[in-house]
Amino acid sequence: MDFWFTASGINTDKQKTATILAALDPNVVGQLLDVITSMPQQDKYEFIKTKIIAHFADSEQRRLNRLLSELPLGDKKPSELFYEMKRVAGNTLGEAALKGLWTKRLPELAQPVVAASSGTAAEFTKIADSVVDAIAPSQICRVKAEPNSDITQLRAAIEELSKRECGL
Numbered sequence: 001m002d003f004w005f006t007a008s009g010i011n012t013d014k015q016k017t018a019t020i021l022a023a024l025d026p027n028v029v030g031q032l033l034d035v036i037t038s039m040p041q042q043d044k045y046e047f048i049k050t051k052i053i054a055h056f057a058d059s060e061q062r063r064l065n066r067l068l069s070e071l072p073l074g075d076k077k078p079s080e081l082f083y084e085m086k087r088v089a090g091n092t093l094g095e096a097a098l099k100g101l102w103t104k105r106l107p108e109l110a111q112p113v114v115a116a117s118s119g120t121a122a123e124f125t126k127i128a129d130s131v132v133d134a135i136a137p138s139q140i141c142r143v144k145a146e147p148n149s150d151i152t153q154l155r156a157a158i159e160e161l162s163k164r165e166c167g168l
Contacts, residue, residue: 078128
């Protein structure tokens with residue numbers, strides 16, 4: 001919001017506070033009613049900004065749970081996943097621990113290469129992106145549809161009954 005306020009020429013505490021409060025969903029206003037009514041006379045914007053962030057921010061436990069279980073690689077580039085994990089982790093994990101968690105989410109063929117790499121996050125994420133791009137075509141799995149034996153049996157039985165009824 002601070003960047004938006006600067007770009008829009010909104011610079012007084014009163015304007016910023018009014019803009020924030022006007023943008024809030026009525027349900028959120030209800031949740032924050034005690035906070036809104038207890039605003040100080042000075043620095044209202046900083047006060048309300050801090051309270052809104054505290055109200056909606058994930059707890060440290062929730063962030064760790066997301067890191068451990070909810071952030072798959074999916075269609076993302078490895079570097080995108082790393083920086084998303086870093087954002088979610090905040091200050092709770094060191095870079096080495098974060099790199100270890102992140103590496104485990106990479107394709108198996110990329111894990112040893114990335115684990116052995118060193119340097120800055122920018123360097124090892126670039127390596128991971130390159131390795132995953134190079135192995136991606138070989139990672140395509142072919143799915144073979146196995147006929148379901150129950151369905152096959154039902155179809156055969158229906159076909160047999162149809163033949164009997166038609167006198168075939």
